Amino acid sequence: MDNAVRVRFAPSPTxxxxxxxxxxxxxxxxxxxxxxxxxxxxxxxTDQNRKVEGAMENLIETLHxxxxxxxxxxxxxxxxxxYIQSERVAIYRDHARRLLNDxxxxxxxxxxxxxxxxxxxxxxxxxxPSYDRHCRDxxxxxxxxxxxxGEPHVVRMKVPIGGEMTFDDLIRGHVTIAYKxxxxxxxxxxxxxxxxxxAVVVDDHLMQISHVIRGEEWISSTPKHILLYQYFGWSQPAxxxxxxxxxxxxxxxxxxxxxxxxxxxRAKGYLREAIVNFVAFLGWNPGDExxxxxxxxxxxxxxxxxxxxxxxxxxxEKLNWLNQQHVRRESNEALAGTVLTLINxxxxxxxxxxxxxxxxxxxxxxxxxxxxxxxxxxxxxxEPEAYDAEGRKKYWExxxxxxxxxxxxxxxxxxxxxxxSIEESxxxxxxxxxxxxxxxxxxxxxxxxxxxxxxxxxxxxxxxxREKVVERMRRAxxxxx
RNA sequence: GGCCUUAUCGUCUAACGGUUUAGGACGUAGCCCUCUCAAGGCUAAAAUACGGGUUCGAUUCCCGUUAAGGCUACCA
Numbered sequence: 424m425d426n427a428v429r430v431r432f433a434p435s436p437t438x439x440x441x442x443x444x445x446x447x448x449x450x451x452x453x454x455x456x457x458x459x460x461x462x463x464x465x466x467x468x469t470d471q472n473r474k475v476e477g478a479m480e481n482l483i484e485t486l487h488x489x490x491x492x493x494x495x496x497x498x499x500x501x502x503x504x505x506y507i508q509s510e511r512v513a514i515y516r517d518h519a520r521r522l523l524n525d526x527x528x529x530x531x532x533x534x535x536x537x538x539x540x541x542x543x544x545x546x547x548x549x550x551x552p553s554y555d556r557h558c559r560d561x562x563x564x565x566x567x568x569x570x571x572x573g574e575p576h577v578v579r580m581k582v583p584i585g586g587e588m589t590f591d592d593l594i595r596g597h598v599t600i601a602y603k604x605x606x607x608x609x610x611x612x613x614x615x616x617x618x619x620x621x622a623v624v625v626d627d628h629l630m631q632i633s634h635v636i637r638g639e640e641w642i643s644s645t646p647k648h649i650l651l652y653q654y655f656g657w658s659q660p661a662x663x664x665x666x667x668x669x670x671x672x673x674x675x676x677x678x679x680x681x682x683x684x685x686x687x688x689r690a691k692g693y694l695r696e697a698i699v700n701f702v703a704f705l706g707w708n709p710g711d712e713x714x715x716x717x718x719x720x721x722x723x724x725x726x727x728x729x730x731x732x733x734x735x736x737x738x739x740e741k742l743n744w745l746n747q748q749h750v751r752r753e754s755n756e757a758l759a760g761t762v763l764t765l766i767n768x769x770x771x772x773x774x775x776x777x778x779x780x781x782x783x784x785x786x787x788x789x790x791x792x793x794x795x796x797x798x799x800x801x802x803x804x805x806e807p808e809a810y811d812a813e814g815r816k817k818y819w820e821x822x823x824x825x826x827x828x829x830x831x832x833x834x835x836x837x838x839x840x841x842x843x844s845i846e847e848s849x850x851x852x853x854x855x856x857x858x859x860x861x862x863x864x865x866x867x868x869x870x871x872x873x874x875x876x877x878x879x880x881x882x883x884x885x886x887x888x889r890e891k892v893v894e895r896m897r898r899a900x901x902x903x904x
Numbered sequence: 905g906g907c908c909u910u911a912u913c914g915u916c917u918a919a920c921g922g923u924u925u926a927g928g929a930c931g932u933a934g935c936c937c938u939c940u941c942a943a944g945g946c947u948a949a950a951a952u953a954c955g956g957g958u959u960c961g962a963u964u965c966c967c968g969u970u971a972a973g974g975c976u977a978c979c980a
Binding site (some may be wrong): 473542546549608616667733875877879 | 905906907908909910911914915916917918927928929930931939940941942943944972973976977978979980
């Protein structure tokens with residue numbers, strides 16, 4: 424089983440789950456599920472300065488909400504734990520020592536001040552800023568002694584002076600980078616914690632990761648990682664670097680130009696199915712014209728070969744449309760459950776659950792968000808408090824009140840109160856009065872719902888019920904004179 | 905600045921040298937349906953960044969230019 428697919432999502436817990444992060448996690452997850460492999464969550468919290476309290480829990484919660492569940496990771500365990508890097512420091516130190524012993528890394532005692540000076544000088548001379556390798560050739564014995572004596576130091580990797588490295592990226596093909604543009608990267612910081620570069624390689628190997636699927640921002644440091652695999656004598660995983668997600672102005676997706684946290688979208692009422700479907704399609708497509716995909720559909724169809732190379736703009740309009748599509752695919756029962764919660768939250772009430780179910784069915788093709796049910800269909804759950812000004816102006820004439828009153832009386836006296844009988848009654852009354860049905864329909868809608876738009880009037884009235892309808896009509900006739 | 909990556913309608917994208925008057929979707933506009941709003945149906949406008957090659961033939965391959973993004977930290 425050593426060719427088993429094992430992939431991971433390795434975020435650093437510095438805030439909320441970013442939509443770009445969700446997509447990376449999702450692609451890893453889909454790739455694993457598609458191949459029958461494992462998806463691992465590893466928390467990369469090696470930067471003590473950037474650590475944010477509660478971020479990891481928040482991240483795990485949001486991932487879980489999205490339906491991107493991991494097989495191994497924090498709060499879950501697995502055969503290769505711990506899955507939180509701050510709990511693995513001893514492992515990284517051992518590995519750094521190994522590199523040191525083999526002459527593939529060295530102690531560096533340069534102070535941050537010196538480094539800053541060097542960099543400043545290089546910039547002034549229009550040279551590319553990089554570490555000047557001041558400590559690279561310090562006699563081994565000396566530097567061992569200095570380090571042992573407690574002199575502040577970091578461990579740096581030795582990058583070959585000349586030559587270049589070519590690696591194969593599953594998405595981009597061959598990528599070549601010259602060693603001379605690579606720094607002697609710090610592997611172990613002076614606080615004893617590893618940098619990303621050491622930790623990622625050690626963990627990916629120890630956790631038997633087969634494919635590293637991550638953002639494009641890592642592509643230029645990949646040669647360093649491969650070098651480390653070589654230094655350790657390990658076989659390297661396959662690499663796949665995903666294109667970035669962009670703002671509408673094509674800069675890297677960021678706050679400022681809209682929400683980037685998955686939980687923001689969740690709070691706005693987007694369905695997990697819609698968000699997942701949407702981010703999956705930012706850089707991937709099934710190759711045909713289908714667009715509405717469930718998680719299971721995605722798992723079935725997803726392949727890295729169909730992932731594109733160019734960055735994708737996060738386009739909210741399409742997300743909205745997808746949300747609408749997924750609302751329509753949801754069962755009425757499931758929607759009713761959510762709507763009921765919203766009704767209670769907003770202090771509104773319903774006669775019984777079957778009533779909610781009927782409202783859900785009636786409005787289903789008119790909502791984009793589940794909350795639209797209670798926002799645009801509030802009159803199903805409470806008395807209208809105001810009447811739409813535009814509708815009033817457009818549909819309410821001086822003689823309307825009298826007509827509405829008469830119509831209310833007719834409806835009140837009906838044997839049966841259902842959409843057929845209501846329609847019949849409205850049409851008959853219109854004909855007798857010598858007016859078009861529309862002259863009655865629009866004001867009635869306004870009277871009953873307070874709004875000038877909504878589902879079919881007769882169905883709506885039947886659902887609200889005779890008593891309330893008649894009462895609302897009479898009240899509106901009085902109020903709107 | 906250096907290095908790396910990328911480049912098809914406004915946006916997401918299809919096309920894996922010829923089946924292409926470059927297809928679909930979102931959005932936009934119009935029409936139909938219609939009690940309003942949606943939904944649905946039909947239609948329209950809308951793209952291969954630019955310049956060179958290679959080839960009988962380039963959206964597709966190569967080179968250059970331009971533009972955008974990423975990296976260039978004891979951050980990930």
